[in-house]
Amino acid sequence: MTAPVLAVHEVTKEYGAGDARVRALRGVSLTVDRGDYVAIMGASGSGKSTLMNILGCLDVPTSGTYLVDGTDVGALDERRLAILRNRKIGFVFQSxxxxxxxxxxxNVELPLAYGGVRAGERRRRALAALERVGLSERVHHEPSELSGGQQQRVAIARALVTAPALLLADEPTGNLDTDSTRDVLTILDHLSVGGRTIVLITHEDDVAEHAKRVIRLVDGRIVEDRRNAPVDGPPPRRAGVGA
Incomplete structure (x- = not known):
């Protein structure tokens, strides 16, 4: 039986000590299966950013266990943790x-360069990733020559190029206008239809509606974990990077 992409059990996170102690997460448990599309929601201070950092292996929990694609993150040293982040997790940030x-x-080649992939293979995979997000005509443009929506599509291509087990997106539409938001969400919808596992952080209900599942945090605890009603999604696209 295939292990879940994410398995979190009784994870807590505390900052400070004594009267200054802050309990950001209070016993969070969840699993995310392969191919799921999850939106994590919550108000400021709910713990969603802390959870995102732990899921992305950018921070460590105070207690509890966390497995990525069957690997216990807590058992890894810094070198092996960096390798896991590079190979198993694709990041998309608001900025x-x-x-x-x-x-x-x-930019899209960078994760492959860090992973020791040869130049020719890096180029081939990066071009395929940029084609997948509709930027074949912009491959030689620098970020300053691209719109915000195009920059975010480059970031998605960069996240996909290593064929990660998990795509982790932190407020991916937070800095975008309406048209660019629609374009980015359409790409994520297509990726989900193609079987990609996606976890995104958002405070916007209309963004969360695109996910198959919504998890809501309040004061460091999961208070809601529901499946969205099925909707007609976009048609499957041809196989591409990491498909």
Whole structure:
């Protein structure tokens, strides 16, 4: 039986000590199966950003266990944790996090370069990823020459290029206008239809409606975990990077 992509059990996170102690997460447990599309919601201070950092292996819990694609994150040293992040998790951030003086193609190649992939293979996979997000004509443009929506599509291509087990998106439409938001959500919908496992953080109900499942946090606890009603999704696209 295939292990879930994410398995979180009784995870807590505390900051500070004594009277200054903050309990950001209070015994969070959840599993995310392969191919699921999950939106994590919550008000400011609910713990959603803390949970996102732990799911992305950017922070460690105070207690509890967390497995990514069957691997116990708590058992890894820094080197192996960095390898797992690079190979298993694709990140999409609200602020894009592109390197300013590098082309779209070079930005997308970066995770492969860190992973030791040869130049020719890096180029082939990066071009395929950019084609998948509709940017074949913008591969040599730098971020300053791209709109916000195009920059976010480059970031999605960069996240996909390693064929990760999980696509983790933190407020991916937060800095976008209505048209660009629609374009990015359409890409995520297509990826979900193609079997990609996606977890996104959002505070917007209309964004969360695209997910198959919505998890809501309040004061560091999960208070709701529901499946969205099935809707007619976009037609499957041809196989591409990581499909």
């Amino acid at each position: 894009f996090n592109l390197i300013p003086r590098m082309s779209a193609l070079a």
